Amino acid sequence: MKTQLPAAPDAVAPHRADAMERLFGDPRDPGNPLGFTQILAADERAEMFAAGEQALDAYGLNAEFVPPQYGGRLTRLDELIEIMRSVYRRDPCLGLGYGVSSFIASVNIWTAGNDEHCRQVAGMLLDNRKVSVAYHELAHGNDMAGTEFEAMPGPDGLLLNGRKEIITNLQRSDAVVMFARTDARPGPRSHSQILVDKSRIPDGRMRYLPRFPSVGMRGVQLGGVEFDDCPLPADSVVGRQGLGLETALKSFQITRTTLVAMFTGMLDTGLRTTLRHLKSRKLYGRTAADIPQVRSVLAGVHADLLLCEAFSTVAARAIHLVPAETGIYAQAVKFFVSKVLMDAMHRLSTLLGAHFYMREGDNAIFQKLLRDIQPAGFGHAARAACQVSLLPQLSLLAKRSWRDGPAAPADLFRLDADLPGIPFDRLTVSAGGRERLSRSLAPGLDAITGRDHERREIHRVGQQLTAELALLAEECAAIPASELSVAASSASYDLTHRYVNVLVGASCVELWRNNQHHPDPFFADPAWAAAALNRLTLRPGTRPENLPGPLEQRLFDELLERYESSTSFGLVRRQLADRLPKEN
Amino acid sequence: MSSPIIEKNNQDHSPEELTGWLKERIAEHVQLPAAEIDPDVPLANYGLDSLYALTVVTEIEEHLGLTLEPTVMWDAPTLNALVEVIRAELAHAA
Numbered sequence: 001m002k003t004q005l006p007a008a009p010d011a012v013a014p015h016r017a018d019a020m021e022r023l024f025g026d027p028r029d030p031g032n033p034l035g036f037t038q039i040l041a042a043d044e045r046a047e048m049f050a051a052g053e054q055a056l057d058a059y060g061l062n063a064e065f066v067p068p069q070y071g072g073r074l075t076r077l078d079e080l081i082e083i084m085r086s087v088y089r090r091d092p093c094l095g096l097g098y099g100v101s102s103f104i105a106s107v108n109i110w111t112a113g114n115d116e117h118c119r120q121v122a123g124m125l126l127d128n129r130k131v132s133v134a135y136h137e138l139a140h141g142n143d144m145a146g147t148e149f150e151a152m153p154g155p156d157g158l159l160l161n162g163r164k165e166i167i168t169n170l171q172r173s174d175a176v177v178m179f180a181r182t183d184a185r186p187g188p189r190s191h192s193q194i195l196v197d198k199s200r201i202p203d204g205r206m207r208y209l210p211r212f213p214s215v216g217m218r219g220v221q222l223g224g225v226e227f228d229d230c231p232l233p234a235d236s237v238v239g240r241q242g243l244g245l246e247t248a249l250k251s252f253q254i255t256r257t258t259l260v261a262m263f264t265g266m267l268d269t270g271l272r273t274t275l276r277h278l279k280s281r282k283l284y285g286r287t288a289a290d291i292p293q294v295r296s297v298l299a300g301v302h303a304d305l306l307l308c309e310a311f312s313t314v315a316a317r318a319i320h321l322v323p324a325e326t327g328i329y330a331q332a333v334k335f336f337v338s339k340v341l342m343d344a345m346h347r348l349s350t351l352l353g354a355h356f357y358m359r360e361g362d363n364a365i366f367q368k369l370l371r372d373i374q375p376a377g378f379g380h381a382a383r384a385a386c387q388v389s390l391l392p393q394l395s396l397l398a399k400r401s402w403r404d405g406p407a408a409p410a411d412l413f414r415l416d417a418d419l420p421g422i423p424f425d426r427l428t429v430s431a432g433g434r435e436r437l438s439r440s441l442a443p444g445l446d447a448i449t450g451r452d453h454e455r456r457e458i459h460r461v462g463q464q465l466t467a468e469l470a471l472l473a474e475e476c477a478a479i480p481a482s483e484l485s486v487a488a489s490s491a492s493y494d495l496t497h498r499y500v501n502v503l504v505g506a507s508c509v510e511l512w513r514n515n516q517h518h519p520d521p522f523f524a525d526p527a528w529a530a531a532a533l534n535r536l537t538l539r540p541g542t543r544p545e546n547l548p549g550p551l552e553q554r555l556f557d558e559l560l561e562r563y564e565s566s567t568s569f570g571l572v573r574r575q576l577a578d579r580l581p582k583e584n
Numbered sequence: 585m586s587s588p589i590i591e592k593n594n595q596d597h598s599p600e601e602l603t604g605w606l607k608e609r610i611a612e613h614v615q616l617p618a619a620e621i622d623p624d625v626p627l628a629n630y631g632l633d634s635l636y637a638l639t640v641v642t643e644i645e646e647h648l649g650l651t652l653e654p655t656v657m658w659d660a661p662t663l664n665a666l667v668e669v670i671r672a673e674l675a676h677a678a
């Protein structure tokens with residue numbers, strides 16, 4: 001291991017994310033070799049940011065992806081997310097191209113690989129090497145069952161044939177976790193993950209395809225590969241042969257939840273950049289940040305950020321605490337958070353006006369982040385595919401979970417409650433229609449005492465959501481089976497939107513209620529929960545509304561205060577390395 | 585894992601009755617007449633979605649009051665194979 005950081009994380013602060021912040025320093029300092037100037041220059045050249053990669057080597061980022069029994073520091077997903085936010089808020093190409101593509105690959109291995117596979121992948125990662133993950137084929141998009149790339153078992157092991165395309169780091173990785181057909185018959189037991197250690201590939205049987213240039217994540221090296229009757233030892237199959245779809249469904253619960261949660265770091269920078277610009281911009285005899293409409297948008301986007309972090313925090317804790325239910329939450333997070341983030345970035349771009357369009361100057365990082373955030377919506381599963389994964393559960397959820405039943409355990413929401421290790425062995429392909437988050441909302445609302453403006457707002461939105469859940473329970477109990485798959489009508493897709501709102505609302509209310517004694521007094525303040533709830537779009541296809549006046553003022557004040565103290569805008573307030581520009 | 589609402593125990597579930605009931609479930613989902621589903625043809629061939637199959641398993645559990653592996657329909661891809669597994673489970677539970 002090449003890192004000086006402790007193997008066992010300290011349960012309390014200082015957080016390893018703070019170490020990452022200090023390592024990268026003030027991103028806006030033009031003299032910082034790890035700052036935006038250099039990051040943007042690498043992006044213009046469509047290269048990975050080399051100095052950034054060296055810094056991450058020095059930090060030992062890969063160790064954050066490896067469970068402790070294999071020598072790494074992967075014990076808590078909430079910590080991993082927080083560390084990665086510090087990377088994503090600077091350069092998402094580093095986030096994906098240095099980091100999470102290896103993380104996705106390795107989660108497949110921790111979930112289904114044998115001890116030897118785990119050791120092998122851990123060894124590569126702790127040696128600062130890359131492991132790619134290749135599911136995608138251009139011909140099939142999200143349709144994994146259509147996978148044509150094959151690793152057919154025979155008497156002498158496996159024979160690899162076919163192509164994978166648009167794969168991060170394909171050429172520079174030491175190994176690739178490949179999703180392959182291992183049985184010619186159709187059906188869910190015909191695929192497996194194959195751990196392809198490149199050192200075991202005979203000459204002339206594998207060919208790289210030219211790099212795929214992209215609009216965003218431009219530095220990330222997207223490659224392809226073609227195999228031609230390439231032999232590979234049979235022990236390369238990860239888990240039992242034929243379990244590929246099952247392993248994907250399990251391990252993606254971890255990665256769909258955490259990846260998009262990391263992306264909130266981009267919105268933090270987007271918001272910080274926009275605020276900085278508008279505070280210094282004089283228009284009509286005042287600063288642009290004083291224009292009421294501008295403030296409304298900024299306060300609303302701040303609430304959006306809190307909303308995303310609230311839901312993803314609960315979903316990440318759920319993996320540790322209630323893994324049988326996360327088959328549902330993971331789809332919901334990926335579907336929900338991606339949209340809120342992309343829309344919020346778009347709204348900020350309208351405030352920056354022409355300045356969001358410039359590739360040089362103080363705000364140039366914004367156009368990069370606006371491009372880089374788009375894969376939130378389609379990468380590692382399309383949003384619609386996440387909806388489709390929820391559809392078959394709706395009638396069961398209605399029967400088993402929405403009408404009555406227990407609420408989720410309080411530890412799911414209490415941030416001071418310990419998290420057990422990541423239960424790779426207890427993930428399940430299906431939640432069987434059982435979850436407790438949505439049922440937590442009603443008792444949570446009942447337990448609120450006091451009737452100030454913020455609490456009244458929490459009640460108002462909360463009660464709309466509990467009424468929605470009752471309605472959904474009726475509608476979904478009667479839903480025909482033909483509406484429960486990809487062929488469903490768009491009204492059925494809308495059911496998932498309405499349901500996910502309830503999950504998000506419950507997360508906000510319960511996080512606020514269960515953290516009244518959090519060291520950061522902001523947690524106990526009902527304003528954030530009220531503001532976040534206000535941003536939910538109860539009707540699918542509509543835009544979030546501006547916050548009510550007093551909440552808008554509260555959120556805007558908070559935003560300014562955090563900006564001026566260089567602390568993060570999200571739910572967990574952290575000291576950032578940014579230094580403020582000299583006030584003029 | 586049994587549901588308090590639809591608890592039916594292992595009363596006389598003939599293979600014919602089970603096959604008929606399962607055919608209805610699948611036919612409704614893939615929008616085909618039940619009679620067209622051949623119990624020896626893999627259900628994936630009729631367009632049975634693998635995620636929906638997980639839901640069907642839960643319905644079977646509720647109908648019969650027993651516990652099955654959620655992926656039982658992935659491992660027993662035809663109706664006949666599935667009915668065989670279910671009958672073995674019922675006998676085991678009896």
Ligand SMILES: Cc1cc2nc3c(=O)[nH]c(=O)nc-3n(C[C@H](O)[C@H](O)[C@H](O)COP(=O)(O)OP(=O)(O)OC[C@H]3O[C@@H](n4cnc5c(N)ncnc54)[C@H](O)[C@@H]3O)c2cc1C
Pocket residue numbers: 101132133134135136140141142143165166167168169214216217220222375378379380381382383384385386388486
């Ligand atoms: C920067 C970047 C990095 C990448 N890295 C990797 C990598 O390392 N490994 C890898 O394997 N792949 C990688 N990919 C590939 C990426 O995962 C695929 O591009 C994507 O998942 C494939 O989807 P598609 O957009 O072609 O969608 P398609 O599946 O072709 O979708 C087309 C349309 O159909 C809709 N749709 C699709 N499925 C459903 C469904 N089930 N229900 C309803 N509607 C649906 C979609 O919403 C979309 O509107 C990367 C891509 C990019 C851009």
